Amino acid sequence: MPDTLYRASLLHTPQNPFKGGSLEAISDAGIVVQSGKIVAVGDFSSLRTLYPNLESTDLRGGLLLPGLVDAHVHYPQVRVIGALGMTLLDWLELNTLPEEARLSDVSYARGVASAFVRALLMHGTTSAMVFGAHFAGAQAALFEEGAARGLRVVSGQVLSDRLLRPELHQTPTSALEDGRALIQRFHGVGRAQYAVMPRFSLSASEAMLEVCQQLMTETPTARFHTHINENVDEIATVRRLFPWARDYLETYERYDLIGSRSLLAHNLHASTSELERLSAAGSSVAHCPCSNAAIGSGFFGLGRHLQHNVRVALGTDIGGGTGYGVLKEALQAYSLQRLAPDGVTMNAAQMLYLSTLAGAEALGLEGTCGDFTVGKSFDAVWVKPRKGDPLEQVFQHADSLQRMLSAAFALAGSESIAQVWIEGDCVHSRETT
Numbered sequence: 001m002p003d004t005l006y007r008a009s010l011l012h013t014p015q016n017p018f019k020g021g022s023l024e025a026i027s028d029a030g031i032v033v034q035s036g037k038i039v040a041v042g043d044f045s046s047l048r049t050l051y052p053n054l055e056s057t058d059l060r061g062g063l064l065l066p067g068l069v070d071a072h073v074h075y076p077q078v079r080v081i082g083a084l085g086m087t088l089l090d091w092l093e094l095n096t097l098p099e100e101a102r103l104s105d106v107s108y109a110r111g112v113a114s115a116f117v118r119a120l121l122m123h124g125t126t127s128a129m130v131f132g133a134h135f136a137g138a139q140a141a142l143f144e145e146g147a148a149r150g151l152r153v154v155s156g157q158v159l160s161d162r163l164l165r166p167e168l169h170q171t172p173t174s175a176l177e178d179g180r181a182l183i184q185r186f187h188g189v190g191r192a193q194y195a196v197m198p199r200f201s202l203s204a205s206e207a208m209l210e211v212c213q214q215l216m217t218e219t220p221t222a223r224f225h226t227h228i229n230e231n232v233d234e235i236a237t238v239r240r241l242f243p244w245a246r247d248y249l250e251t252y253e254r255y256d257l258i259g260s261r262s263l264l265a266h267n268l269h270a271s272t273s274e275l276e277r278l279s280a281a282g283s284s285v286a287h288c289p290c291s292n293a294a295i296g297s298g299f300f301g302l303g304r305h306l307q308h309n310v311r312v313a314l315g316t317d318i319g320g321g322t323g324y325g326v327l328k329e330a331l332q333a334y335s336l337q338r339l340a341p342d343g344v345t346m347n348a349a350q351m352l353y354l355s356t357l358a359g360a361e362a363l364g365l366e367g368t369c370g371d372f373t374v375g376k377s378f379d380a381v382w383v384k385p386r387k388g389d390p391l392e393q394v395f396q397h398a399d400s401l402q403r404m405l406s407a408a409f410a411l412a413g414s415e416s417i418a419q420v421w422i423e424g425d426c427v428h429s430r431e432t433t
Helices: 044-050 075-080 088-104 106-122 136-149 172-186 206-218 232-241 248-253 272-281 289-294 302-307 326-339 348-355 357-362 390-397 401-411
Strands: 004-012 024-034 037-043 055-058 063-066 068-074 125-131 152-156 192-198 223-228 262-266 284-287 311-314 380-383 417-422 425-429
Touching (some): 068 075, 068 262, 068 326, 068 357, 136 152, 136 192, 152 223, 223 248, 232 248, 248 272, 302 311, 311 326, 311 348, 348 357, 390 401
Parallel strands (some): 004 055, 004 063, 068 125, 192 223, 223 262
């Protein structure tokens, strides 16, 4: 990749705006990228003087944002999006698990993986915590497709040994063998990282959770990702299956699976004790508002999580969710918080943080991406509406970059994503797609 001086209207949140940080916005910014890394950010004219011979790329007419981060998305569910009118357990049994079983066919899985990675990139997602497949071959297909297209993928084989379709079950022995082989092959290779992923404790026996514990112990840099407290019927079933556990969280704590490397999806119905323990452990929660609404799981207690200092990021939760766009997810989070009891009224800076740096923090990538701090990789999204689109009208008449950012959350879909970079590599261009 050539060293480049980009000229753009730039916005990012290098400090958490829920904790006093603010939106940094530069209307005529320069950002110098060398070997995929950011080496300078500031006023364009000043940087042009400092780097007079550097190739320049003009990105004015839109907004340059950090690459978006999806903290919870299911790769096997690409082809079953939009099954509405069901609650979680019925949605799994009738819609989702039959499709996930089809990924036992590796050629089928490759087609799903290709469509999945392409969809993420064209929506501006540059890093994702991907809930993987139950089959090692299908999981390998995802890592291979992510590497081919440049996506930052944190993922792992999904582990279950009860209460799902029999073809989705593994034995603890096979799960351990598959996990070790996948970790050796993919963890830390290129932009891929491995995450240990029991589907949820409802479908993972104590023996399977022990396998998760062993994999995490053997690979100290691996992440841990699963579901928790999404649906009241799910929680009741977990309570029956683990009579010794005081709550859902303890089913993971017993096996040392909760810590700073842990990211748990949903957590809608968390107790105060669970929030206190998640905070003490330094764990993160993926908030998936489109899915929460579509499946009817409930309101997310954003205020309670913030009060207890629990880290929160955004996940699209495809296919319970209704689209791949993290910007859309932030808008849904904003809207539901406006209606929720004790909801938090968010501003555009907080929405951008949840869409970018918060996700990077949840995935353990905060030193690599999430904002435009010098030294980080140039992971970026150029939001530039097509001529005649409604968003173009707002951009042309907005009186500030903050107003343009709010409009991007309200109106921008994949058609507004003009270009996407990961570590300086252009991984998506609207004009060539």
